Amino acid sequence: MYDVIVIGSGPGGYVAAIRCAQLGMKTALVEKYSTLGGTCLNVGCIPSKALLDSSEHYHNASHTFTTHGIELKDLKVNLGQMINRKNEVVKQNTDGIQFLMKKNKIDVHQGLGSFVNNTTVKVTKEDGSSSEIQGKNIIIATGSKPSSLPFIKLDKDRVITSTEALNLKEIPKHLVVIGGGVIGLELGSVYARLGAKVSVVEFMDSIIPTMDRTMGKELQKSLKKIGFEFYLKHKVTSVENKGKEVTVKADNGKGEIVEISGDYVLVSIGRRPYTDGLNAEAAGVKITERGQIEVNDHLQTNVPNIYAIGDVVKGAMLAHKAEEEGVFVAETLAGQKPHINYNLIPGVVYTWPEVASVGYTEEQLKEKGIKYKAGKFPFMASGRARASMDTDGLVKVLADAETDEILGVHMIGPRTADMIAEAVVAMEYRASAEDISRMSHAHPTYTEAFKEACLAATDNRALHV
Amino acid sequence: MSKEMRVPTVGESISEVTVGQWFKKDGDLVQLDEVLCELESDKATFEFPSEASGILRIKAQEGDTVEIGGLICLIEEATEASSSAPSSQPSTPSAVKPAASGEVKDMIVPTVGESITEVTLANWIKKDGDFVTLDEIIAEVDSDKATFELPAEATGILRHVAKEGDVLEIGGMICKIEVTDAAPVAEAPASSAAPASQASSSSANYASGHASPAASKILAEKGIAPTSVAGSGKDGRITKEDAMSAQKPTPVAQATPAADPKVAEAAPVVPGSRNVRREKMSSLRKTVSRRLVAVKNETAMLTTFNEVNMKPIMDLRSKYKDQFKEKHGVGLGFMSFFTKAVCVALQEWPAVNAMIDGNEIVYNDFCDISIAVSAPKGLVVPVVRNAEAMSFDQIEKEIVRLAGKARDNKLSIEEMTGGTFTITNGGVFGSMMSTPIINAPQSAILGMHNIVERPMAVNGEVKILPMMYVALSYDHRIIDGRESVSFLVRVKQLLEDPTRLLFGV
Ligand SMILES: Cc1cc2nc3c(=O)[nH]c(=O)nc-3n(C[C@H](O)[C@H](O)[C@H](O)COP(=O)(O)OP(=O)(O)OC[C@H]3O[C@@H](n4cnc5c(N)ncnc54)[C@H](O)[C@@H]3O)c2cc1C
Numbered sequence: 001m002y003d004v005i006v007i008g009s010g011p012g013g014y015v016a017a018i019r020c021a022q023l024g025m026k027t028a029l030v031e032k033y034s035t036l037g038g039t040c041l042n043v044g045c046i047p048s049k050a051l052l053d054s055s056e057h058y059h060n061a062s063h064t065f066t067t068h069g070i071e072l073k074d075l076k077v078n079l080g081q082m083i084n085r086k087n088e089v090v091k092q093n094t095d096g097i098q099f100l101m102k103k104n105k106i107d108v109h110q111g112l113g114s115f116v117n118n119t120t121v122k123v124t125k126e127d128g129s130s131s132e133i134q135g136k137n138i139i140i141a142t143g144s145k146p147s148s149l150p151f152i153k154l155d156k157d158r159v160i161t162s163t164e165a166l167n168l169k170e171i172p173k174h175l176v177v178i179g180g181g182v183i184g185l186e187l188g189s190v191y192a193r194l195g196a197k198v199s200v201v202e203f204m205d206s207i208i209p210t211m212d213r214t215m216g217k218e219l220q221k222s223l224k225k226i227g228f229e230f231y232l233k234h235k236v237t238s239v240e241n242k243g244k245e246v247t248v249k250a251d252n253g254k255g256e257i258v259e260i261s262g263d264y265v266l267v268s269i270g271r272r273p274y275t276d277g278l279n280a281e282a283a284g285v286k287i288t289e290r291g292q293i294e295v296n297d298h299l300q301t302n303v304p305n306i307y308a309i310g311d312v313v314k315g316a317m318l319a320h321k322a323e324e325e326g327v328f329v330a331e332t333l334a335g336q337k338p339h340i341n342y343n344l345i346p347g348v349v350y351t352w353p354e355v356a357s358v359g360y361t362e363e364q365l366k367e368k369g370i371k372y373k374a375g376k377f378p379f380m381a382s383g384r385a386r387a388s389m390d391t392d393g394l395v396k397v398l399a400d401a402e403t404d405e406i407l408g409v410h411m412i413g414p415r416t417a418d419m420i421a422e423a424v425v426a427m428e429y430r431a432s433a434e435d436i437s438r439m440s441h442a443h444p445t446y447t448e449a450f451k452e453a454c455l456a457a458t459d460n461r462a463l464h465v
Numbered sequence: 466m467s468k469e470m471r472v473p474t475v476g477e478s479i480s481e482v483t484v485g486q487w488f489k490k491d492g493d494l495v496q497l498d499e500v501l502c503e504l505e506s507d508k509a510t511f512e513f514p515s516e517a518s519g520i521l522r523i524k525a526q527e528g529d530t531v532e533i534g535g536l537i538c539l540i541e542e543a544t545e546a547s548s549s550a551p552s553s554q555p556s557t558p559s560a561v562k563p564a565a566s567g568e569v570k571d572m573i574v575p576t577v578g579e580s581i582t583e584v585t586l587a588n589w590i591k592k593d594g595d596f597v598t599l600d601e602i603i604a605e606v607d608s609d610k611a612t613f614e615l616p617a618e619a620t621g622i623l624r625h626v627a628k629e630g631d632v633l634e635i636g637g638m639i640c641k642i643e644v645t646d647a648a649p650v651a652e653a654p655a656s657s658a659a660p661a662s663q664a665s666s667s668s669a670n671y672a673s674g675h676a677s678p679a680a681s682k683i684l685a686e687k688g689i690a691p692t693s694v695a696g697s698g699k700d701g702r703i704t705k706e707d708a709m710s711a712q713k714p715t716p717v718a719q720a721t722p723a724a725d726p727k728v729a730e731a732a733p734v735v736p737g738s739r740n741v742r743r744e745k746m747s748s749l750r751k752t753v754s755r756r757l758v759a760v761k762n763e764t765a766m767l768t769t770f771n772e773v774n775m776k777p778i779m780d781l782r783s784k785y786k787d788q789f790k791e792k793h794g795v796g797l798g799f800m801s802f803f804t805k806a807v808c809v810a811l812q813e814w815p816a817v818n819a820m821i822d823g824n825e826i827v828y829n830d831f832c833d834i835s836i837a838v839s840a841p842k843g844l845v846v847p848v849v850r851n852a853e854a855m856s857f858d859q860i861e862k863e864i865v866r867l868a869g870k871a872r873d874n875k876l877s878i879e880e881m882t883g884g885t886f887t888i889t890n891g892g893v894f895g896s897m898m899s900t901p902i903i904n905a906p907q908s909a910i911l912g913m914h915n916i917v918e919r920p921m922a923v924n925g926e927v928k929i930l931p932m933m934y935v936a937l938s939y940d941h942r943i944i945d946g947r948e949s950v951s952f953l954v955r956v957k958q959l960l961e962d963p964t965r966l967l968f969g970v
Binding site for chain 1 (some may be wrong): 671677685686
C-alpha cells in the first residue's frame with residue numbers, strides 16, 4: 001500500500017512525486033510512455049526550446065553576424081542534425097528525471113494507469129500484461145493533448161500538431177499555422193528562421209490574444225520582419241490535404257473566403273485535458289463538460305483521497321503551474337497549508353523577441369475599473385540592447401494609480417523570459433513601482449529596462465528616454 | 466445642493482491669498498480631497514483640496530486675490546455622488562491645512578555619549594502625520610546605556626522615517642518635520658472625527674500586513690490571521706521571521722482529536738498553558754549581559770563576606786527618623802549609613818576605589834558611588850557624586866532622585882558614568898548572601914543583603930540580633946586580600962558603631 005500514487009510523469013506528476021517522497025511518503029509514479037517527463041520534456045517545452053535556440057543561432061549567423069564583423073561562408077542548415085541534438089537534449093532531461101526518481105526512492109510503474117476503484121490503480125503494459133497497485137491517496141496528472149477542430153483531419157503528415165512539428169524531415173517552404181497562440185508562434189518562428197514562409201491564421205483580432213494587447217502588437221511587428229504574415233480575424237472553415245500541398249480556407253469576416261496554400265499546416269489551436277484510458281468513473285471522479293477533472297481550491301476531486309493537477313485541471317496550461325500544483329498537493333497531503341497565487345504565475349512566449357508577463361493586463365484592469373498608471377520603456381533606449389542589436393520591444397509596468405503597487409508587468413524583448421522573475425518577486429511582496437526604481441540594477445543589463453519602466457510608472461521619471 | 470469652498474485660515478498673520486494655478490477646469494467632475502488649485506500666501510504656497518465630490522464651478526480666477534473666508538469655488542454635488550456618499554463625507558474638514566513654510570527639518574540621532582555608536586528607536590510617542598510643536602517629546606530612544614527622550618526640533622507635521630525597533634547609527638535619520646507656522650486650525654475636529662482605524666493606519670499603506678509567500682504558509686499552518694501579526698518588513702509586510710515568531714492571540718485549549726486511549730494513559734494530560742513568549746531584548750539588557758560576562762572573564766574576581774550587627778543603626782533610625790523626615794523631607798534609610806561608611810573606608814583603602822587603565826592604576830581622591838537600581842529595562846547604576854562630602858540627607862535625597870529617574874527610564878548617560886565604587890542591595894528582594902559582579906571598570910562592589918534575626922555571641926553571651934551579611938567582590942589584580950578584608954571590616958565597624966562616622970574614627 002503506497003501513501004501516494006501519482007498517475008502521469010509530466011512536470012506536475014514527477015514534481016508531486018518528488019515532494020511526496022521528500023515529505024516521507026511512500027510514493028509510486030505511473031507513466032504510460034517509456035520515458036518520463038510528460039509533454040513538457042518529450043514534446044513540449046524542452047524540445048521546442050532546443051529547436052528555437054538552434055534556429056536562432058542560424059538566423060543570427062545568416063542575418064546579423066556580418067554586422068558584428070563575423071563572416072561565414074557556405075552557411076547551411078542540417079535539419080537532421082538539429083533534430084538529433086534536440087533529441088539528445090530531451091534524452092538527457094528524461095534520464096535526469098529517471099535518476100531523480102531513484103534518488104528519491106520513488107517506484108516507477110511503466111504502463112497505462114486506470115482506476116479500479118478509489119484506492120486501486122491498474123497498470124497495463126504495452127504487451128497487455130497488467131498489475132494492480134494500491135494507494136491511500138492518488139494524484140491525477142495526466143496532462144493534455146493537442147486539440148483540433150471537428151472538420152480538420154490530422155493526418156500527421158501534412159496536417160500536423162506540435163508533436164510532429166518538432167520532428168519534421170524537411171524545412172517547409174510555406175508553413176500555414178492555424179492559431180496565433182504561444183505554440184504556433186514558437187514553432188512558426190523555428191521554421192521562419194530556417195527560411196520558411198509562415199502564415200498565421202487567427203480567429204481573434206490579435207496574436208497571443210490572452211496577453212496584454214501591446215505585447216501582441218509588438219510581437220506581430222517583430223515577426224513580420226522574419227517572414228511571418230498574419231490573417232487576423234479569420235475563421236478557418238476547411239483544411240484540405242492535396243498530396244504535396246494543403247489548402248486552408250478561412251472566412252475573413254467580410255463574407256469572403258480566403259484561400260491559403262502551403263506545404264504543411266500546423267494546427268495549434270490549443271490543448272485539451274487528457275483523461276483517455278484513465279477510467280476515472282471507476283473511482284467516481286467527476287469530469288467537467290470541457291473534459292477537465294473537477295477540483296476544489298485544494299485541488300481535491302469530488303473523491304476526497306483523489307487529487308488532480310496540471311493541464312488536466314482548470315487554469316493555465318503551463319509547466320510551472322503544474323509544478324506548483326504538484327508541490328501544493330504533496331504538502332497538503334502532509335498536513336501543511338501551502339498556497340498558490342494564480343495571479344502571479346508568469347506566462348512566456350519564447351519567440352525572439354521573447355514575451356513575458358505576470359499579473360493583470362491593461363485590458364483586465366480597465367474591465368475591473370481599477371485606476372492604474374502605465375510606465376513604458378523601449379529596448380531601443382537600452383544601452384545593453386543596443387550593444388547586442390536586440391532593440392525590438394519594450395517593458396510595460398502597470399501600477400495602481402493611488403498606491404503605486406505593481407499590478408501587472410508585460411515585457412517583450414531580449415531575455416524577458418528570465419527578467420520576468422524579478423517582477424514576480426516584486427509582486428509577491430507587493431512592491432510599488434517606486435520600490436523597484438529605487439533598487440540598483442547592474443549596468444548595462446536588460447533588467448535596467450524594468451527599472452526604467454518602473455521609474456516611468458512612478459512619476460514619469462524614466463532617465464534614459 | 467452645492468458646497469461653497471472658501472479660503473481657509475492658513476496662519477495667524479495671513480489675511481489674504483492669491484489664487485495660483487487651477488488644476489481642474491470649470492465644470493469638471495472632481496472627487497473629495499482631489500487638489501483643485503494652488504493658493505499662494507506671502508508665506509507659502511499650499512494646495513486647495515476639494516471638500517466634496519461633484520461638479521466644479523470656479524468663482525475666483527487665477528491671479529485673483531481673495532481674503533480669508535472669501536469664496537473660491539462651488540462644488541455642485543452630483544446627484545449620483547451625493548446619494549452614494551452620505552452627508553458625513555463633505556463635512557470632513559480636510560481642506561484646512563496649516564500654512565506650510567515648505568521647509569523640512571530632518572531630525573537625526575544626536576550624539577548621546579562618547580562610546581555610543583547606535584541607538585534603538587524604542588517607541589514613537591507622536592504618530593506619523595501628527596502635528597508637533599518645538600521641544601515636544603516625540604519619541605523614546607534606547608541606547609545600551611540609557612533611554613532618552615527625543616524632543617521635536619521644529620514645529621510642524623511629523624513624518625516618521627525610522628520605525629519602532631529600528632537600530633539607528635548616530636547621525637542616522639529619525640524623522641522629518643514639515644515646518645508649519647501654527648497648528649492646523651481644523652486639526653482637533655479632524656482627528657476626533659476620523660475613525661480610529663484611519664488614525665492608526667496613518668503610517669501603514671496598502672501592503673501593510675501582507676505576508677510573504679513563506680510567511681503566509683506558516684501563518685496558515687499556525688492558524689493565525691495575518692491581520693493579527695505586526696509585520697516588521699517594509700511598510701509592515703509580514704516576513705518569514707515574523708510568521709515564525711507569531712503566536713495565537715489566545716491559546717485556546719487545543720481541540721485534540723480523540724486520542725488513542727493507550728497514549729492517554731501513559732501521559733496524563735495536565736491542564737495548563739504550554740505557551741511560550743519571546744520578546745526582543747532591550748539594548749540596555751543586551752549590553753548589561755555582554756558586560757557582565759566580559760567582567761567575569763576579564764577580571765580576577767573574588768568575594769569576601771562579613772556580618773554586621775544592624776541593631777545600632779536600627780536604634781538610631783527609630784530614634785531620629787521622624788525628626789529627620791520633618792527637617793529634610795526625606796526618609797532616613799540604610800543607604801546613607803552604608804554610603805558614608807563606604808566613603809570613609811574607601812579613603813582609607815584607596816586601592817578599593819581605584820581602577821586599572823592599561824598598565825596604570827588610577828586612584829580617585831573622591832568617592833563617586835554607583836547605586837545599582839533595577840529599572841524596567843534592566844539594571845542601571847546611577848552615580849552619587851562626591852558622596853564623601855555629602856551629608857546624610859543629601860545622600861538620601863540624591864538616591865531618591867536617581868531611583869525615580871531610573872524607574873521612568875529617564876536617566877541620562879552622564880548620570881550613569883564615572884562611578885568609582887558600587888553599592889548593590891540584593892537584600893531588598895530578600896537575598897541573604899550573594900557574590901555581586903564588579904561594575905567595570907571599577908574594582909570593587911559592596912553587596913548589601915536582607916536583615917535577619919540571628920543568634921550572635923556578644924561578650925560571651927548569645928543574643929538574638931538583627932544581622933546582615935555584607936559582601937565585597939573585588940578585582941584581585943589590584944586589590945590584595947589585606948586591603949579588601951580590612952576594607953570590609955572597617956565598613957562593619959562603622960556600621961556597628963555609627964557614631965564613629967561623626968568623629969572619623
Ligand atoms: C510544443 C509545446 C511547447 C510548450 N512550451 C511550454 C513552455 O515553454 N513553458 C511552459 O510552461 N509550458 C509549455 N508547454 C506546456 C507544458 O508542456 C504543459 O503545461 C505541461 O507539460 C503540463 O504538465 P502536466 O504534468 O500537467 O502534464 P503532461 O506534461 O502532459 O504529462 C502528462 C503525462 O501523463 C501521462 N499519462 C496520461 N494519461 C496516463 C495514464 N492513464 N496512465 C499513465 N500515464 C498517463 C502522459 O503520457 C504524460 O507523460 C508546452 C507545450 C507544448 C505542446
